[in-house]
Structures are given as structure tokens and as C-alpha cells.
Amino acid sequence: MHQVTRRNVLVAIGALALAAACGSEDTGKKGGGAAAGKDGAMANYGVGTQFKATKPLTFTMLHNIHPAYPVKNDWLFWSELEKRTGVKLALTLIPFADYDQKKAVIITAGDAPMIVPKMYPGQETPFVASGALLPVSDYVDMLPNFKDKVAKWNIQGDLDTLRQEDGRYYLLPGVHEDVWLDYSLAIRTDVLEEIGMPAPTTWDELYTVLKAMKEKHPDNYPFSDRWNIPTPGGNLLNILAQSYGTQGGWTFVNEHGAYWDGTAGKFVYGPAMDQYKQMLQYLNKLVKEGLLDPESFTQKDEDATAKFTAGKSYVIGSNAQSLVNEYRPGLAKAVPDAKVTKIPVPLGPAGNVKVGTRLENGIVINAKAKDSPNFVAMMQFIDWLWYSDAGEVFAKWGVEGVTYAKDASGDFKLNPGVDFLGLNPSAPKHLQKDFGFSNGVFAYGGTTQLLNSTFSDEEKQFQNVMNGRQTLPVRPPFPLSEAEREQASLWETPLADHVQQNTLKFILGKRDFSEWDAFVKELEGKNLTSYMDLVNKAYQRFKQQHG
Amino acid sequence: MVIPKINAADRGTRGQRIFRRFNVVFLTGVVILTLYPFVNIIARSFSQNGYIISGQVNLLPRGFNLTTYRIVLTDPLFWTNYGNTVLYTVVSTLVAMILTTCYAYVLAKKHLRGRTALILIAVFTMFFNGGLIPNYVLISSLGLKNTIWAVALPNAISVFNLLVMKTFFESLPPDLEEAAAIDGMNTYRILWRIVLPLSKAVMATMVLFYAVSFWNSWFTAFLYLNKLELFPVTVYLRNIIAGVSGGEMAGANGRDIGELLQVAANIQSVTVLLTILPIVAIYPFVQRYFVSGVMLGAVKG
Known part of the structure; x- marks a missing residue:
């Protein structure tokens, strides 16, 4: 029987990434200076501009098959997207249940489409060394809307947590205006x-x-x-x-x-x-x-x-x-x-x-895209669809007059014939299932107003209170080298086991708080000091080199 | 009903009678233990979510409910995928049987030169394999992605099955084949006319082994197929289960909260039933071969 667990896959990928890292001449090192292919790109694309490719283009992309709203070819999303941007997306479909697993396999096998969405912060790390991913931080100048939001919402600190050992980041995350807490x-x-x-x-x-x-x-x-x-x-x-x-x-x-x-x-x-x-x-x-x-x-x-x-x-x-x-x-x-x-x-x-991050899952881009004649157009397209206000509203709410309307105060209202989140329970069509909007692949992040637009009144009240609180800064990055990461995980697991056991003992009264100092000593016996030294050293090193 | 008369001698000693009674009670207990999970799953698949979550469903359905069945069975994609499973299973099993039989028959011939090497090659793959990614690269550069062959070929020879079959062929008396050869049959006719008709037991067993494993398999299909309409039903159902337990579905289907909770509660039992039904239906017909076939290699005379 073939029982392949996630761990197997990760191990395999880790090994392969290493092997590939030795073999390939690091494609990521060159940076964004070279005038890449501008075929189909707009000359004066910027914040507030509607992106429209100067000629019809097709980009390949990974997409999941969501059990609640499986992909359909006749979604209004696809046709409207093509109308507005001149871009068609050719999809590789993966069942939602095992998306991460197959995503990892095809990236490592070098078979990934140009755009790979639904990558969570940290998931991209195993692929970085092999040079399979585009170091997007070198190309943010092609992404005016992204840059604008990062500056406006002061997100650079959060973004820094994504940086790898080389100081670059490879994941283009979804960004929220404010920390969004739900629990x-x-x-x-x-x-x-x-x-x-x-x-x-x-x-x-x-x-x-x-x-x-x-x-x-x-x-x-x-x-x-x-x-x-x-x-x-x-x-x-x-x-x-x-x-x-x-x-x-x-x-x-x-x-x-x-x-x-x-x-x-x-x-x-x-x-x-x-x-x-x-x-x-x-x-x-x-x-x-x-x-x-x-x-x-x-x-x-x-x-x-x-x-x-x-x-x-x-x-x-x-x-x-x-x-x-x-x-x-x-x-x-x-x-x-x-x-x-x-x-x-x-x-x-x-x-x-x-406490919280303002980053969401996001997209990574195949490093090969850089050599495509349509590279610039693709970056502009990504910037428009995922990061411009117009693109975010389009992905979430659809087409004004068809799926939603805006009232005088700027609030979104679903059209009566469309259901979403039980707002119009008797409507014949569903915003996600039948139109393809509010699809988790395209719609996330954005302004607080956009995020709140689908919340119930009581949830909005909860969010109002939470938004009134001061956000603590996120922790600074401390990227570890491959060997350090291995060493760290050898220390982390016994420490975590001991912490979890004793946390319960203290809470349930099976261990008295007079023994607290003894507990901390026990942690030190499990290499706590070496572990924290490793982390702090990595932090200092990164600060000096890339700070 | 005729009750067979047992004379005093047959009843045996007191000890034997106690043993027999103990046997009846004990074995009935074992039967109940093995059947209970099945009956429980059937009961759950027809029960209402409230009873399932609070653990009140045992042998009989409570709050009879067909919502999950209706949702799964009315989806046209479910039937497309179910059809795929049948097709993949039939084709894959056929391919696997042809290849395994030929390989095993050859290996069973002691006079074959290089036989040890051929066996070692097969056994080697039991312990080592290229790994997931190289396999993926191989299949995609052969252009097999999104075809039935991506499912049928990679697992066509199971070494375990191969060795069982080889052992069986070795146990056939060589005189039979010699006689056939003297009568002028060539190797292929001997295999087809003499050996295979004598090997029904092992053939049925192997068909069953292969068919069940292809029927249940989802990973190869998941890995090498990229289109909705190509998936087998296992991938389809796995995705539904993940959807309801992952919670993402809840946001999507606000209108049917009741329905959703129902599906979440018994989708697993419904799924199990729908996928094992055909195998359970075929099993009794193959079983009589199976009993003699699976004993192969256990006792050698």
C-alpha cells in the first residue's frame, strides 16, 4: 500500500531542494534590473489605472477545486476578467483537500504554472534554495498598488518577517489594512x-x-x-x-x-x-x-x-x-x-x-516567468487583480449591477437574485458557486471596509472594539540557515513537549507553583539557552547584513 | 425443520460439550465484534446529525435522514467520477493481471537463465523507490499526465502479488507441461491452455487484490490528473470530506446550515458505504476461489 504522508513529501522536497540548490546556478541572484519582456504590458500603469493588456494574453495558474464551489468554466469571473484585463487564465486544478501536497510536488518537480496562489507564509521556505521561485521583493517596482498599500498601511515590518536568509522575500502575501482577529x-x-x-x-x-x-x-x-x-x-x-x-x-x-x-x-x-x-x-x-x-x-x-x-x-x-x-x-x-x-x-x-499579523496567504511566482516576453504584463496583472482597490472589489463582490449594488453611503449590497452567506436565502444563484466571486483564491485581504462588508452587524461591533486596540509590532525576522533550522527543530520539539506537559500540570494543580524555578531549570536542561542563543544570533546577523 | 439426532457417543465427553458451548458463545462474540462497526456505519449514514454527534446511534438509525445521500447522489460529477473509478479499476486490473501473470510464469521456470537477477529486480522495488518527485517527473515527461495510463501503469506489478503467483506456478507439476510440450504445444499455448485453467484460484485472488487496491487508490489519480472530469470517485469524496471538516464550506453555504451540519455529521459513513458497496457485492462470488488461493505458500508439500 502507498501511504504517503505530508511528512514524507516534505522530507522528499527538502532533499530535492537541496540537491537542486547545488546543481542550478542560482537564477534568483540577478535581481530585477534587467529589462525583462514587456510584450503586452502597459507603459503607464500605476495606482488607480485599470490594467488592460495591450494584446490578448494567457497566463498559467494553479487553482483549487473547492468542495463548496467547484470551478466552473462559465463563471462570470473569467469572462469579466478577460473583458477588463485582456487576460485569460489557464488553470491546473487540484482538489482542495490535498492542495498543499500537490502544490509542493509540482513546484519541486519544476512543473509549476507561472502563478501559484494559496501559499501560506512559511510554506515557501523549502523551495527557496532551489531557485524555483521568483524573489518578488526585487520586483516590487512593477507592483505599484502593492507598494502603495504597503506604504500607506505601514506593513513593511510585517513583510520583513517573510524575508529569507538572502534578505529577499519570495511570497507576495495578501495584506490587510488592520490586524483581523476572529477568535x-x-x-x-x-x-x-x-x-x-x-x-x-x-x-x-x-x-x-x-x-x-x-x-x-x-x-x-x-x-x-x-x-x-x-x-x-x-x-x-x-x-x-x-x-x-x-x-x-x-x-x-x-x-x-x-x-x-x-x-x-x-x-x-x-x-x-x-x-x-x-x-x-x-x-x-x-x-x-x-x-x-x-x-x-x-x-x-x-x-x-x-x-x-x-x-x-x-x-x-x-x-x-x-x-x-x-x-x-x-x-x-x-x-x-x-x-x-x-x-x-x-x-x-x-x-x-x-497581537497579530496583517499578512494573509498569498501567491508565489515561478522563477521561469522572468524569461517570459510577457513578464511585465503578468506582474501588472497580478498587481491589479490582487492589490488594486478595483481588483479587490471585483474579486470579492463581482460586477456592479449584476451581482451587487452600492448604496449612497458606499456600503455593498447583494443583488436580490444572488445569495451569499445566507443574505438572500431564497435567491436562485450563489455568488461563489454560480458567479465565481468571493473565491478564496482571489479574494482576501484589502481594506477594513471591504473586509467588514460581508460581516453581520454583531461581528462588525466585535471588529470595531478590536480595531480600537493598539497593535503591537510583529517580531523581527531571524532567518535560519538550513543547518541551523535542522538543529533548532531538534531542540524545539523536546522543549515544546515539556512545556505542554507542565503547562497542564500547573493549571490542573498537579504541580505546585513553588516548583516554577525548577521547571525553568528543567527547560535549560533541554538546551533552552543554546536554542535562544541560536535565535538571537540569527537575528543579530540578519540585522547587520540586511537590516 | 429436521433436527439431526445425535447419539450419545457423538455428544462426546463433558469436556467436549463444554468446549463446544464455549466455542459457540465465543465465536458469536467475535462475529458481533467484527460486524458491529459495519452495522454502526450503516446506521450512522441514515441518521440525523444530532443523534450522531451526541453518540446515540448504535445498531439502528435514529431520526432517519437521507440528506447526505441526496446531496452526494444528485451531483452529476459524482456519477462521472464513479464511472471513472469503474473504468480505471477494470483497465488497470486487466493490465496488471497480464503483466503480473507473464512475469510470474517466467520466474517460475527454474531453468531460466538470469532468473535470480529478474527476481532481484522485482524485489529491489519493494525496498527502494525513486521517490515521489522523480516519479512525478517521469510520468509527466512520458506525457502520461491526464490519461488513464498514469493510473494504470505505475502500479501495474505488485511485487507481493508477483511472488505469490510465482510460488503457485512453481507448485504445478512440471510433468504436465512436459507432456503438453511433447504433444506439440508452444510456451504460450501451454500457459493459456494448461497452466491458466489450473490456476483459477490464484487468478481470482489476484484479481481481487488488484481490483480492491485500484478501487481504493486515490493518490496516483490525485497526483497525475488535473481535471475534474477525470478524477475517480475516491478523490471526489475525499474532497467533500475535507470541505465539511475544514470549515471553509460553512462560510460558503450560509443558507443551508442545517443541511451542512447533517452532511458534516455523516459524510464519512455515507462515503464508506458508497465506495465499498460494489466490492462487497462482488466479494461473495470470488470468495470461494479466494479461500483456496490465499492459502498459497502457507503450506508447501
Whole structure:
């Protein structure tokens, strides 16, 4: 039997990328100076210009087969795109389920189309060494809209996190005007009314609320949480750590504990920080007093959801979708007069701040494109479709008068014959399925106004509160060399295992906080110091060479 | 109903009777254990999502519901892809049988020069292979992408099946073939007229092995085919499962939240049923060969 796992593929790719790196004369090194093929390109393309190729062009592109809206050739998107830009896209289709896997294979095999969308930050790293990807940072002058947005929204810092060891970045990410946060807690507002309290805005207020709930319903744990994959308390530790000024949960998994301490100007290990300890003490208090279900960190999402929808718990982790798709319909059956809302992330010692990136998944470009006679036209096309205001509105909402209308205040309104997100449930056609707009391949990022244009009123309120918070700067880049990356991952895994085990022990009261210093010592026994040295050295090196 | 009369002697000793009773109870238990997952999956595929999520579905469907079946079965693409699966399975199995039989028959001849080398070549591929990317490059430079041959050729010879077949051919008495040769048959006629008719058991087993593996396979198809209308049904269903569990579908189908939850709850059981149905239907007909065939090589006289 052939069972090929993602890990197999990554290993194979890593090996091949290495091999290719030795063999090929690095195509990326030349930079954007050479006057590449300008066939079909516009001479005076700029911000606000509608891109139109001077002759009909076809570009090859990868595209997924989304199960909810599989690609159709008769989508209005394709015909309108051709009408506006003179460009046709020739697609290679990949099932959504295994998109990443096949994307990796065909890039490594040198069989990739010119445009490869849906690449998440970090995914491009294995292909960089082989020279398969275009170092887009050398060509941003061809992308006026992209450049404009980066400058206007002050995104350069976020972009820097994408830079590789050579100081270039290879991924052209989707960019948001503001940090977009979705995950928080959902709370039963009818229970809040019962105990006569307003929705909590800080973690301390949450504690008081949970205590009052417990008094009213002593048999239940008022808070039973979910999202324990791939790490226990993925969401809860994540949002809690951010309000305590440290790193936990999902972010810990993604960033391997390398937390940027802005005041000290260096990286420190998140879980060894005093703030991390304080956060665990807070959770330990909730567990000890019976306010937080001890199963919160081990149970499956379905079990946590079942408790919440059966009215046995009143607070649970939530995003906009789970609120509407899971909690409300579930509660409607069991507890018909229940009311539930998603509260803005409670605040903690770190103050009125939020943490996050403004980058989205984006596109990479095949390095061979540079030699194409239509290279400039292709870059202009990409810039228009993915980064111009007109292109973003087109990709998301479609054609004015056909799929949507704009009212006097500039708000978007779907046309009555078109459904999207349940806005016109009885409409015969669907914006994604039948017209091909709001397709995840083309429509992401953009202005806050555009992002909010599909949100419900309650989600807009949530976003308003969150947007009012100060965004902390993202951590600076510290690209590791191939050998360093290997060494780092050998240290990261045992450290992370130890952190996860002991995080639970401290929270559940199986280990006393008097042993905290011993815990930090144990981490040092697992090469914590060498690991942080490696990270900080890489940071310093990159700062000197490319800062 | 006639109850066979057992005389006192047949009933055996007390110990034997206890053993027999124990056997009945124990083996019934084993049957229930093996059948339960199947029955449970059938029950889930017809149940309502609420009952499935809260784990209340056991042997019988609860809150009878056909939504998922309706959604999957009314999609024309599902039928196109199902047809592809049948076509790919038939063609691939045919190709695989021809190639494996010829290879195994040759290997079974002890007097063949270079036989060891030929066996080693086959066995080598059991332990080493070129890897995913070189294979991909090979298939695409041969121009096989987006054709049925990308699915049929790469897995045409399974070394395990090859060795089983070789062992079977070796166990046939060489005298038979000698006699046929003296009567003037050439090698091909001997294979066709003498050996194959005597090898129905192993042939049926191999057909079953190959057919099931081609039926279930999705990876080669996923890798080498780039068009919706070329995919086998396994790729189609895999994509649906990923869609509902990945959560991205939820945003897309706001209007059918109820429907969506239903699909998410039992798409896996529906999928399992729809894909194994044909294999389960064929199995009883092949099984009697299968029983004798799979014992091959287990005991050698």
C-alpha cells in the first residue's frame, strides 16, 4: 500500500531542494534590473489605472477545486476578467483537500504554472534554495498598488518577517489594512442577565462573572473550553498569553516559543517568562474553584460544544463561524431562550493591545516567468487583480449591477437574485458557486471596509472594539540557515513537549507553583539557552547584513 | 425443520460439550465484534446529525435522514467520477493481471537463465523507490499526465502479488507441461491452455487484490490528473470530506446550515458505504476461489 504522508513529501522536497540548490546556478541572484519582456504590458500603469493588456494574453495558474464551489468554466469571473484585463487564465486544478501536497510536488518537480496562489507564509521556505521561485521583493517596482498599500498601511515590518536568509522575500502575501482577529470567547448573555452582570471586558471580570455563575448553578462548570489541537488549550492559552504579554497556545506552536521582548531588544522563551507563570496561576485559580472544567484542555471540540449547547456550560471559545453555525443552532434545540454572543477578547496586564499579523496567504511566482516576453504584463496583472482597490472589489463582490449594488453611503449590497452567506436565502444563484466571486483564491485581504462588508452587524461591533486596540509590532525576522533550522527543530520539539506537559500540570494543580524555578531549570536542561542563543544570533546577523 | 439426532457417543465427553458451548458463545462474540462497526456505519449514514454527534446511534438509525445521500447522489460529477473509478479499476486490473501473470510464469521456470537477477529486480522495488518527485517527473515527461495510463501503469506489478503467483506456478507439476510440450504445444499455448485453467484460484485472488487496491487508490489519480472530469470517485469524496471538516464550506453555504451540519455529521459513513458497496457485492462470488488461493505458500508439500 502507498501511504504517503505530508511528512514524507516534505522530507522528499527538502532533499530535492537541496540537491537542486547545488546543481542550478542560482537564477534568483540577478535581481530585477534587467529589462525583462514587456510584450503586452502597459507603459503607464500605476495606482488607480485599470490594467488592460495591450494584446490578448494567457497566463498559467494553479487553482483549487473547492468542495463548496467547484470551478466552473462559465463563471462570470473569467469572462469579466478577460473583458477588463485582456487576460485569460489557464488553470491546473487540484482538489482542495490535498492542495498543499500537490502544490509542493509540482513546484519541486519544476512543473509549476507561472502563478501559484494559496501559499501560506512559511510554506515557501523549502523551495527557496532551489531557485524555483521568483524573489518578488526585487520586483516590487512593477507592483505599484502593492507598494502603495504597503506604504500607506505601514506593513513593511510585517513583510520583513517573510524575508529569507538572502534578505529577499519570495511570497507576495495578501495584506490587510488592520490586524483581523476572529477568535475569542462566547458567553451566554441570558445567564449574565440572570446574575445581573455586564459582559466581562477583562480576565479579572471574567473570573467574577464565572464565580457568580457557579453560585447560581453549582452543579455545572461555567466555563468548558475547546480547541485542543494540535496543543492543549490552543485558543485559550493563545488569547490569554497575548493579554499577559507572553506567548502560548497556537502561537507557541507556530513560533516555537521565540517571543520578541521589545524592551530588551532580544528574543526570550515565552513559557519561561514570569508573565507565563502569572497566566497559569490565573487558570489554576479558575480550575481550583471549579469555574473552569478540568477537561477543557483535553476534550474534543464536539464534547465541549455538546456541553455548551446542552446548557451545561456558559462560556466557551468561539469564532464568528462557530457562534453562528454550531452554538446558536445547537442551543436553539436544547435551551430555546438562550442568548449567546462573542465578546471582545478580555484584556489583561498587557493593556489595551492586540497581537497579530496583517499578512494573509498569498501567491508565489515561478522563477521561469522572468524569461517570459510577457513578464511585465503578468506582474501588472497580478498587481491589479490582487492589490488594486478595483481588483479587490471585483474579486470579492463581482460586477456592479449584476451581482451587487452600492448604496449612497458606499456600503455593498447583494443583488436580490444572488445569495451569499445566507443574505438572500431564497435567491436562485450563489455568488461563489454560480458567479465565481468571493473565491478564496482571489479574494482576501484589502481594506477594513471591504473586509467588514460581508460581516453581520454583531461581528462588525466585535471588529470595531478590536480595531480600537493598539497593535503591537510583529517580531523581527531571524532567518535560519538550513543547518541551523535542522538543529533548532531538534531542540524545539523536546522543549515544546515539556512545556505542554507542565503547562497542564500547573493549571490542573498537579504541580505546585513553588516548583516554577525548577521547571525553568528543567527547560535549560533541554538546551533552552543554546536554542535562544541560536535565535538571537540569527537575528543579530540578519540585522547587520540586511537590516 | 429436521433436527439431526445425535447419539450419545457423538455428544462426546463433558469436556467436549463444554468446549463446544464455549466455542459457540465465543465465536458469536467475535462475529458481533467484527460486524458491529459495519452495522454502526450503516446506521450512522441514515441518521440525523444530532443523534450522531451526541453518540446515540448504535445498531439502528435514529431520526432517519437521507440528506447526505441526496446531496452526494444528485451531483452529476459524482456519477462521472464513479464511472471513472469503474473504468480505471477494470483497465488497470486487466493490465496488471497480464503483466503480473507473464512475469510470474517466467520466474517460475527454474531453468531460466538470469532468473535470480529478474527476481532481484522485482524485489529491489519493494525496498527502494525513486521517490515521489522523480516519479512525478517521469510520468509527466512520458506525457502520461491526464490519461488513464498514469493510473494504470505505475502500479501495474505488485511485487507481493508477483511472488505469490510465482510460488503457485512453481507448485504445478512440471510433468504436465512436459507432456503438453511433447504433444506439440508452444510456451504460450501451454500457459493459456494448461497452466491458466489450473490456476483459477490464484487468478481470482489476484484479481481481487488488484481490483480492491485500484478501487481504493486515490493518490496516483490525485497526483497525475488535473481535471475534474477525470478524477475517480475516491478523490471526489475525499474532497467533500475535507470541505465539511475544514470549515471553509460553512462560510460558503450560509443558507443551508442545517443541511451542512447533517452532511458534516455523516459524510464519512455515507462515503464508506458508497465506495465499498460494489466490492462487497462482488466479494461473495470470488470468495470461494479466494479461500483456496490465499492459502498459497502457507503450506508447501
